Amino acid sequence: MDMTAGKIHTTEIESEVCGEKFEIQYYLPKNFSDLYKYNVIITFDSQDFFKYGQIERQYQKLREKEEMDRAIxxxxxYPDVEWRNHYFSPNGEHHENMVTFVGRELIKWIDANFKTLRMADSRVxxxxxxxxxxxxxxxxQYPTTFPNAVAFSPFVDDDFxxxxxxxxxxxxxNLYHTIGLEExxxxxxxxxxxxxLTPNRKLNAFLDLEPLEYEYRELEGGHIWKTWKPELERVLKHYLA
Structure with a gap:
């Protein structure tokens, strides 16, 4: 495995539960060192988080100012739009297996290959x-493994x-939930x-009354990275300051 710091790498993982291989991207920050243990940020639609959200730059900026903890x-x-519907959509045919892959296999692979903190609260x-x-x-599905989750403008229906x-x-x-007012x-x-907008407000109305850590924000803008990108700094600080 390539452990060059300050770069985005690509590899593949064999999933037993899904019976196929998945592409995985990973970013090791500048000054990455085995002397330290790291928090883990896991992004879905990762190529967009890197390309449009520039999440690694936002992380690096905050880290250099010592405004957040070490993280990988x-x-x-996603290979294509159709794939997202089958794997990421809660109504997709491979959704449940994909959830199990992340909850069991992906986290095992991460902890085996990188020096991580291995505590639920150190994962986002x-x-x-x-x-x-x-x-x-x-x-x-895995609240004791992954209590921290962020959803920008998620698809929500009554079943969800x-x-x-x-x-x-x-x-x-500990959830962070945003929706754009133009959605x-x-x-x-x-x-x-x-x-x-309407179903996300419905989800918010339910979660607001429940005993969990929950941040909900309605943002100016639509279903685009221009709306989501400015939230990333807030989110990184929210969980890892």
Whole structure:
């Protein structure tokens, strides 16, 4: 494995539960050293977090100012839009297996290959749109492994809200949830008209009354990285300051 610091690397992991290989990206910060243990940020739609969110630059800037703890960034990219619907969507045919892959196999691989803190609170899941829904799915399924999850403008429907209602251990979670005020009527990446604002407000109305750590923000803007990118610094500080 390439352990060059300050670079984004790509590798592959064989998943037994899914019966296939997945591409994985990882970023080791500048001055990365085996002398220290690291927090782990896991992003879904990782190529977009690197390209449009520039998450590694935002991390590096905060780290240099000593405004956040040491972390590595590991990500699961999507090969194409159709794939996201099958794997990241809560209604996708491979969704449950993909959640299990992250909750059991991916974290095992991360802890085996990098010097990590290995505590639930030292891990943060992040995603936007369907990948944000997926981040919440993993936290719901594995609250003692991944209590910290961020979803920018997640896809939400009534069935997904039921998943929260059926999780007896919500109090273990620390969620960060945003939605854009212009997301009441927009065109998705699949070319369909959608309203994300209303169902996200419905999820918020439920979570607001539950005993968990929960930050909810309605942002100026739409279903785009221009809206999400400025939130990344806040999120990194929120969990890892």
């Amino acid at each position: 960034i590991v990500g699961v990219p 899941l992040m995603g936007e749109s369907l990948a944000g829904t997926f981040a919440f799915s993993v936290a719901l 809200i039921e998943r929260f209602k059926n999780q007896p251990n919500l109090m273990q979670l 009441d009527d927009f065109k998705t990446i699949m070319g369909e008209q959608a309203d994300f």
